[in-house]
Amino acid sequence: MVTLSDIAKEVGVAPQVVSRVLNGGKGTASARAQVRDQIREVAARRGYRPFAAGQILRARAFHSVGVLIGHAQDFLISQDALAGLASGLSRHNYTATLHYVEATTDAELLDSRLLSSRLTDAIIMPYVRPPSRVLLRALRALPVPVIWMNRQARTDALAMDELGAGKMLARHLCEQGYRNITFVDYSSGGRDQHTRERMKGVSAAVRDRGLNVTFVTEQIARPDRATAARALLRPSLRRGAVIVNSLSAAQVILQVAQSLNWRIPEDLAIASFDDGRHHSASVPAITCAIRPEFQFGEIAAELILKRLQDPARPQPSRRLSFNLVVGGSTKR
Amino acid sequence: MVTLSDIAKEVGVAPQVVSRVLNGGKGTASARAQVRDQIREVAARRGYRPFAAGQILRARAFHSVGVLIGHAQDFLISQDALAGLASGLSRHNYTATLHYVEATTDAELLDSRLLSSRLTDAIIMPYVRPPSRVLLRALRALPVPVIWMNRQARTDALAMDELGAGKMLARHLCEQGYRNITFVDYSSGGRDQHTRERMKGVSAAVRDRGLNVTFVTEQIARPDRATAARALLRPSLRRGAVIVNSLSAAQVILQVAQSLNWRIPEDLAIASFDDGRHHSASVPAITCAIRPEFQFGEIAAELILKRLQDPARPQPSRRLSFNLVVGGSTKR
DNA sequence: CTGAAAGCGCTTACAG
DNA sequence: CTGAAAGCGCTTACAG
Numbered sequence A, B: 001m002v003t004l005s006d007i008a009k010e011v012g013v014a015p016q017v018v019s020r021v022l023n024g025g026k027g028t029a030s031a032r033a034q035v036r037d038q039i040r041e042v043a044a045r046r047g048y049r050p051f052a053a054g055q056i057l058r059a060r061a062f063h064s065v066g067v068l069i070g071h072a073q074d075f076l077i078s079q080d081a082l083a084g085l086a087s088g089l090s091r092h093n094y095t096a097t098l099h100y101v102e103a104t105t106d107a108e109l110l111d112s113r114l115l116s117s118r119l120t121d122a123i124i125m126p127y128v129r130p131p132s133r134v135l136l137r138a139l140r141a142l143p144v145p146v147i148w149m150n151r152q153a154r155t156d157a158l159a160m161d162e163l164g165a166g167k168m169l170a171r172h173l174c175e176q177g178y179r180n181i182t183f184v185d186y187s188s189g190g191r192d193q194h195t196r197e198r199m200k201g202v203s204a205a206v207r208d209r210g211l212n213v214t215f216v217t218e219q220i221a222r223p224d225r226a227t228a229a230r231a232l233l234r235p236s237l238r239r240g241a242v243i244v245n246s247l248s249a250a251q252v253i254l255q256v257a258q259s260l261n262w263r264i265p266e267d268l269a270i271a272s273f274d275d276g277r278h279h280s281a282s283v284p285a286i287t288c289a290i291r292p293e294f295q296f297g298e299i300a301a302e303l304i305l306k307r308l309q310d311p312a313r314p315q316p317s318r319r320l321s322f323n324l325v326v327g328g329s330t331k332r
Numbered sequence C, D: 001c002t003g004a005a006a007g008c009g010c011t012t013a014c015a016g
Helices: A004-011 A015-023 A033-045 A052-059 A079-090 A106-111 A133-140 A162-175 A193-208 A222-232 A247-259 A293-309 B004-011 B015-023 B033-045 B052-059 B079-090 B106-111 B133-140 B162-175 B193-208 B222-232 B247-259 B293-309
Strands: A064-069 A095-100 A122-125 A146-149 A157-160 A181-185 A213-217 A240-244 A268-274 A287-290 A318-320 A323-325 B064-069 B095-100 B122-125 B146-149 B157-160 B181-185 B213-217 B240-244 B268-274 B287-290 B318-320 B323-325
Touching (some): A004 A015, A004 A033, A122 A293, A181 A247, A193 A213, B064 B079, B079 B095, B157 B293, B162 B268, B162 B323, B181 B247, B222 B247, B293 B318
Parallel strands (some): A064 A095, B157 B318, B181 B240
Antiparallel strands (some): A095 B095
């Protein structure tokens, strides 16, 4: 490994001079032009890369943000959200450090190197389970700020506006003239926190128009959903609208509706939620509330960088809206 | 921030003693039992977290692997692959450091902090464009090893066995008795490296059985694919099989086939490629060659950790097989 | 402008 | 067993 001293020795100056010359800024002129050029030449020729640990130790800052991840059912951060996070951080020359934990008891989480050592300037928790008090207290005691993703809290948290998404879809369907609206959840049986929020939003929007909504919430495994959908699409549902909690279930309902020769959206309007990658794969495309994943990550970066600028003060939480993308129809 | 010295002062010993006691191993007994307990008590009470920069500087190793990412069309690493990577690394107490680069000229790539500083022990390039010679030379000159993902090379690279996946699907369809096999690519017009590999594999497997394959390769935007699929499914294709290069296109073809009342798979067998998350969302599920994404990341971790154990020697490249998952039928 | 000291936090190799 | 020195690579605050 080539160090500052190696270069300094070769050029015949003190290491500090090399540091000042290579880092630009003030003090660049701390050597004659000829020496400066020589330093730059030697550094380039020998492929000098500053060993960041030295800088980190001196600055007492890593310029990196840790992200704790683990089993998919416990930690939720998509590829695009990670890219957005890394992108937002890179604008200030920060990186994101991923650390994986195998299991998820409080003790095991806290035992992870990211939490038991200090190896980043802040920590992001994309944890979807409700954290215990013990965990919250332990995290608050860390020497670095912790930002939550996918969680509702007054400060230091970032979440999608699930309630608003439910409202948005319901409003859209009402405006299209549908009076008969059904909310379908085959994934969690209506128990997930974010599903409950969506249901609340749908209720509120539908009630505002003096209408009612029917909730169909049962946990049904993927292979059995087609059967469930065939049972769902009774004639009474014709000319109605369904809001489906997961896009994959919406796709199944779409296929079943088509097998019944129902026209979309005249005989059945279908709306769902998506990350923006899959809703347009169906024919016709499905109307969706789209999570802007990349932007979600970017805003997490913004929040955490602000938090780091003013380490003493928790930042107000942020909530990000879904975008409405209207789908197609079976007309040709 | 609480340091070793802070604890040492409070207990009344030298910082080295604290280090030895907290790190266990030999030398733990470097203090009387009573002092040891006191050190542990004070460290816990004051929430001591070793500042990793000190350890890194001393060990001259970060115990972290850098991953360069950027625009989705240039860098390919899925959420599950990242999780697998982080998981494989965590078993040896390594982390993954993500760095995002905005643009993708050679100069801009090399200018990224991950490449222009030394802030990880190795670098992973999930870069899908063919790298220029300049870039390859510059990366070879780095003071850390570089491992490629999604690239074919003799050493230090990890790729999916796309050729084998093509063979696997074609063989499966032949075994099911299909004589009329069509390969469809609406995404890249048959130009992507991995698509060409898949086509080669399909060709080879079909030729082995004395059969022929038809290639339909046109770049068609998503909204136009239903029309293209209707043109594709001429009566002559009935009782044949299609291998579709992307799952989303396969879903469209499935829907069009169903709208023609073709039975799956008797009238049309459909096979495609997937990451394991989406093939079972269609009804019926689509037969797929599945990329084991998590395992892909785990093997990348294995490869890079081996490479770091023996820094002088490049590691032989690894190639990972797809898994076959057979889909369903329209029978009820 | 220019040079040399001091110190960030940590751990190992060494001396007692 | 126990203690104190030395040094990893870097940069800033200070003295000349």
